[in-house]
Amino acid sequence: MLSTPLPNPSLQVTADHSLKQVDAPVHSPGKGEVLLHIKATGVCGSDIHFWRTGRIGSLVVEGDCILGHEAAGIVLKCGEGVANLKPGDRVAVEPGVPCGECFLCLDGRYNLCEDVQFAGVYPYHGTIQRYKTHPSKWCHKLPDNVTYTEGALLEPLSVVMHGIKSAGLSLGRGVVICGAGPIGLIALAAARASGAHPLVITDLEPRRLEFAKKFVPSCQTYLVDKNLDAQANSKRIRQLFGIEMVGEYGAPETVLECTGVESSVVTACYTARRGGTVMVIGVGREIMNNLPFMHLSLAEIDLKFINRYRDTWPSGLQCLAGSILDLKSLVSHTFPLEKALDALHTCGDLSNGSIKVQIVDEVEDVL
Structure with a gap:
């Protein structure tokens, strides 16, 4: 773990359908990984499902798990062997990390990989936290004219x-x-x-x-x-x-x-x-x-x-960078990371009139 002067607040779901905000450890990036400061994370309906029902089909919450998978952030540190990114790069996070070895991955249908490690799906921690490690292969550089808010909309x-x-x-x-x-x-x-x-x-x-x-x-x-x-x-x-x-x-x-x-x-x-x-x-x-x-x-x-997506992030970035789609107005509510619990409650209550709720972290990078 890294020593940091700032805490790493996170929002976690528990096996008994509770939510809790606790400080999580900050890990050093391993081989092929980067350490990210997550700047924006969208709240998805699946986050609400995991909170309220504890499962989506065969995906079951069996212990504490940090929620979140619609994210964008900035690279703080690079692990051994990372060549496609450097500290300071702004990226969108593709949350699923497939095994890369099964017949589906080898056929290019990596979204169907049964051994995928998907952020925010137990036991793999998600992006509603300040600092997260992620393989650099699954981080996509944001063009200068694409904001963190838009980067977090790339997942939906x-x-x-x-x-x-x-x-x-x-x-x-x-x-x-x-x-x-x-x-x-x-x-x-x-x-x-x-x-x-x-x-x-x-x-x-x-x-x-x-x-x-x-x-x-x-x-x-x-x-x-x-x-x-x-x-x-x-x-x-x-x-x-x-x-x-x-x-x-x-x-x-x-x-x-x-x-x-x-x-x-x-x-x-x-x-x-x-x-x-x-x-x-x-x-x-x-x-x-x-x-x-x-x-x-x-x-x-x-x-x-369909099951999630494959090979959509580069073209999705072009849709946003080229103004083919303008999705910014979908974000109806934003909450600071420290109030992530409020964000989940707002998203989970349709009477609030929310469309897309995002959790943002505007503290300056310190690592």
């Missing part, structure tokens, strides 16, 4: 980019985005930048739809009616595409499902046109029992899924 942007690439959006073809949370809003902006049209975004919360309309003015919004079933809601969504005039061909070719909520996934399945694609980007329950199997089968609708 990467999720969306992987989903859009896998879904195969088509220029001038209609898209529905289910869910106007951070991932859905980024998907909306990215779909627009990709040339998809018309665009419809759905949600249960009117305020989020109002934000979506300001964020991407060309989109249409649909407030999901809790009193209607999936087929009835999907019929109303489809009507926004003018299918009564142009028939089934005018229905949305692609649906990006960004909530993971079972009822929304089912609605998405009924919304996509025959021969279309439903791409589930959101994280949901371990088992879903009500998927309309025969509807999907008879209509040859592709129901697809």
Whole structure:
């Protein structure tokens, strides 16, 4: 461990679904690693899941673990063998460190590596702390015109980019985005930048739809009616595409499902046109029992899924540096690192009207 005149405050989740703010040790960077001062970390829905339920599918919190994986920071020290970075470099942190040896890694599909060490997923500590070591290979230099705030948004942007690439959006073809949370809003902006049209975004919360309309003015919004079933809601969504005039061909070719909520996934399945694609980007329950199997089968609708991302960070950086996407307005709340607990509570309560909550640390580097 390194000796430092400043503490290393961190936010940790425990096995009994509690949160605690404690000082963590500061480690020296090992071979191929860098020591980072984390300047910004976004709060993700998965952080809330780990706090409140203790698990996401097979990923279980079995002990104390520092949360956080949407991060950007500055390099303070370099370990042996680091050639791509130097102290003072500003970087975005790609949080997953795959094994590099399994058949999936060797095939370039490292996001599916079963031995991945992912920041903020027990037992691997995350980025809601001041100082963190990370392999330099998975740290990406920020262009001068990209801020730490934007750098921390690269992680959710990467999720969306992987989903859009896998879904195969088509220029001038209609898209529905289910869910106007951070991932859905980024998907909306990215779909627009990709040339998809018309665009419809759905949600249960009117305020989020109002934000979506300001964020991407060309989109249409649909407030999901809790009193209607999936087929009835999907019929109303489809009507926004003018299918009564142009028939089934005018229905949305692609649906990006960004909530993971079972009822929304089912609605998405009924919304996509025959021969279309439903791409589930959101994280949901371990088992879903009500998927309309025969509807999907008879209509040859592709129901697809993604797991995180791969090879998206360089292109994501170019999207931000080149102003293809401007995501800064998504950050609705910021908290200093010492008040990280408040950040989690704010993000976890939708009545606060938050979009993306970030935790920032503006103390000067001292190591």
